Amino acid sequence: EDKVVQSPLSLVVHEGDTVTLNCSYEVTNFRSLLWYKQEKKAPTFLFMLTSSGIEKKSGRLSSILDKKELSSILNITATQTGDSAIYLCAVSNDYKLSFGAGTTVTVRA
Amino acid sequence: NAGVTQTPKFQVLKTGQSMTLQCAQDMNHNSMYWYRQDPGMGLRLIYYSASEGTTDKGEVPNGYNVSRLNKREFSLRLESAAPSQTSVYFCASSAQGLNQPQHFGDGTRLSIL
Numbered sequence: 163e164d165k166v167v168q169s170p171l172s173l174v175v176h177e178g179d180t181v182t183l184n185c186s187y188e189v190t191n192f193r194s195l196l197w198y199k200q201e202k203k204a205p206t207f208l209f210m211l212t213s214s215g216i217e218k219k220s221g222r223l224s225s226i227l228d229k230k231e232l233s234s235i236l237n238i239t240a241t242q243t244g245d246s247a248i249y250l251c252a253v254s255n256d257y258k259l260s261f262g263a264g265t266t267v268t269v270r271a
Numbered sequence: 272n273a274g275v276t277q278t279p280k281f282q283v284l285k286t287g288q289s290m291t292l293q294c295a296q297d298m299n300h301n302s303m304y305w306y307r308q309d310p311g312m313g314l315r316l317i318y319y320s321a322s323e324g325t326t327d328k329g330e331v332p333n334g335y336n337v338s339r340l341n342k343r344e345f346s347l348r349l350e351s352a353a354p355s356q357t358s359v360y361f362c363a364s365s366a367q368g369l370n371q372p373q374h375f376g377d378g379t380r381l382s383i384l
Contacts, residue, residue, distance in 0.1 A: 166313075194370045204275075204361065204375040205314070212370055250313065258329065259304075259373060261313035 164189040168251050168262035176270050179241050183265045185251030186233040195227055195234050196259065198250040205250055208236075241269045273297050275376035277362050283382045284352045292347040292379050294362030300374075301367035303345035304329075305337060307358040308378070314361060320345055322367065352383045 165188045175181055187195065194212040198205035209218040211227035211234060218225050222245075225236045238245055246269045252259040278293045296303065301322045306314040306329075316329030318337040326337050334356060336348045345364075349356055359380050363373040 196372060203377040207372045207374065210370065210372055252314075254370065258316055258319065259314075260330075261315070263311055263313040
């Protein structure tokens with residue numbers, strides 16, 4: 163059975179802090195790892211990491227895939243209140259995504 | 272620029288009633304998916320359609336049926352709703368091929384009394 167585990171389940175930080183979110187996985191036939199941000203409604207796509215692209219960066223967000231350790235981290239630097247959301251990690255094998263339970267990040271002003 | 276559109280946004284049903292959730296995408300994507308999201312459990316795949324004309328079971332298919340009506344539309348049907356099916360349902364779509372990100376609709380919040 164495929165398994166995706168995220169930690170921590172939740173955290174509270176203050177504006178300007180740096181946040182590191184973790185995702186570990188056990189899946190058969192790994193294809194890619196994806197990060198999504200979910201505010202009130204639809205999860206929105208952030209990054210996809212594959213064997214040929216193990217590090218991605220966009221503004222204050224960055225992510226690294228460690229295929230040896232079967233894990234990934236998502237970093238958010240200089241956090242803002244708009245970063246408050248649930249961050250979801252998902253792993254793809256063929257056409258299906260297996261999701262972790264998510265990490266709820268709360269950024270206080 | 273609609274993306275993935277789900278209807279309805281909210282629905283309350285009584286146990287035993289039937290209901291169809293609608294999903295349409297305008298991105299010319301081949302693959303479509305239905306998930307449910309419950310507190311503390313992330314998103315779980317109910318059914319998916321890798322391409323028009325095909326459907327396959329996901330992780331939690333019991334109590335649900337799907338129809339891929341055409342390339343744009345993928346519906347989810349609850350034949351006899353149960354309280355355990357109270358959840359938020361998300362539809363998603365992706366381009367054909369491996370390593371294509373899925374794009375989600377805004378969800379349907381379904382309560383079954």
